[in-house]
Amino acid sequence: MASEPIPAPLAAFAGAKPPAPAWFDKALAVEPERFTHQGAGVTIETLAWGQRGKPGLLLLHGGSAHADWWSHLAPFFAETHRVVAPSWSGMGGTDWRPAYTMDDLMGEMLATIAATGLDEGPVKPVVVSHSFGSFPAMAFAATHGARIGGLMTIDSPFLSKEMRAKRDFGRPPSREPRDTIVYDTFEQALARFRLMPAQPADNLYVVDAIARRSLREVKKADGTSGWTWRFDPFMWSRMTRRDPAEDLAAATCRLAITWGSDSVLFPEEVKAYVRRQAPAGSLFIEIPEAQHHVLIDQPLALVTAMRAVLSAWEAEDKAR
Template identity: 30%
Template sequence: MAQQQAATALAEPTHRYVEVEGLKLHYLDWGGDPGKRTFVLLHGGAAHAHWWDGVAPLLTPYGRVLALDFRGHGRSQWAKSGVYGPPAYLNDVRGLIESLGTRVILVGHSMGGAVAQWVAVTHPELLAALIIVDAPHGPPPLFRRLMWRWRRKSQGGIRPELRSAEDIIRKFRLQPPQTYLTRLEVERLALLGAEQLPSGAWAFRFDPETRAWRKHGARMTKPKIRKITMPTLLLRGDQSALVSASHVALMHRKIRGSVLKEIPRAFHHVPLDNPGDTAAATIEFVEKM
């Protein structure tokens, strides 16, 4: 896998867009043969499609690979109505897949994994397989929810503007913060999720209102994952503080026929910490389908 990773390190994706519910959504197209299969990769909350930069090129020999920016994230359009949250993100994914005209292997990390569970339950006809990466069934642990609630209060509203790219780098934090990324890799990730404004100031490509989706009346209960019948792979970072080993084992028991695998040397941000083993586990799974 290391040799394959080195061989694909220079690969660059194509920027593409699809309109869903009047919003222009951005996704990265890494290429690959859709005649084999199509992967759709979903990022977590407050993240963006580049979370998959280390994994996506490793999957292209096995099919076409796309990575979506949810509305209000990355290069996707913001929802002026403030309609965010899992129900809206489910519609983003459904709209993209329907535009492709083929069933996909849906791969979701963190919040993207929660959305992927809902897609599998409500629109199983769209999926050939499901891969859930360090995402719980239901809400995260209480202490994490309380931390995010505080962050929503302190950072909601108008998008902050910073003076320079260096300020973007200083401001950027992974949540949870634990990672095996180097300092330079973290800086690159920060800048990929930021932009320079016409005024010369800098800002993150992220609508702070995504954190306040509940105030617009959006609600979503836990999906009934016992209903999931397509081939399913559960991946957990072996050092994740967000998804416990016992929790993912319970998910494994509820989803009949699912496969469970821990990714070594990975905290919660599995695709960032260990893209090689994440891709290898994905490839092994789909090749056995």
């Protein structure tokens, strides 16, 4: 029997904000610097917290997402780090491309590091990436690993070719009907927001904050205003990928591989393969009570895990 579809999580609120705990409101009150810079042939939307000259922390979001997926987490590191979250090309407020490659996305990482001063600190910057964002990040670790102090990935399955051929983890088709619909009102569009891959979510205040930054106002054919999503609906069909498992094995910087304990992307087979494929000395961390969208499911546990990894690597740097 087919499972019931997961309803749109914000539909019941009719545009109203779900109640949020004090820590969340306090974090969002720490507004980032919002700006754009040029790099790899596009204009890149970028958010930054903290002072230049502090250790760099580059936060990379997942597919069809945007930099504000990190806005409730980045402030936890802003006093000790220069924290930067860009939007990938084709997503958020960054330019779309006629075609997308991992080389393009790695170029965006290099440009962002240079433009935001992430490499001006006393140690090499650390990269933290979620979901799809870990594929260009791991390609970077294999190609430019000497430029960074380490890479922490969050629920990103690095599969063999055989495993990729067998599995469908819910990657959206090249064009879904909801991608091209222009909604009459912001509230109507917000009520249609869904996570990919689909999952229930308890912390709807996080979902709501992310969803509100996922929309853009556009002109409809009749000249009136409407709302649609801030990502390129053709991005997936126009993207050339690398082999992520080969990049994992070839990484030349420190790695910390994390996943949600209840993630559909990390069955035991995937966990075992990733452990075998990763270079010696890599760290492996499971976040309890989390599905794929760890940033939503267990944000404070993720902050703790990130702090632990950063502290461990900083201690290693000091001991050298």
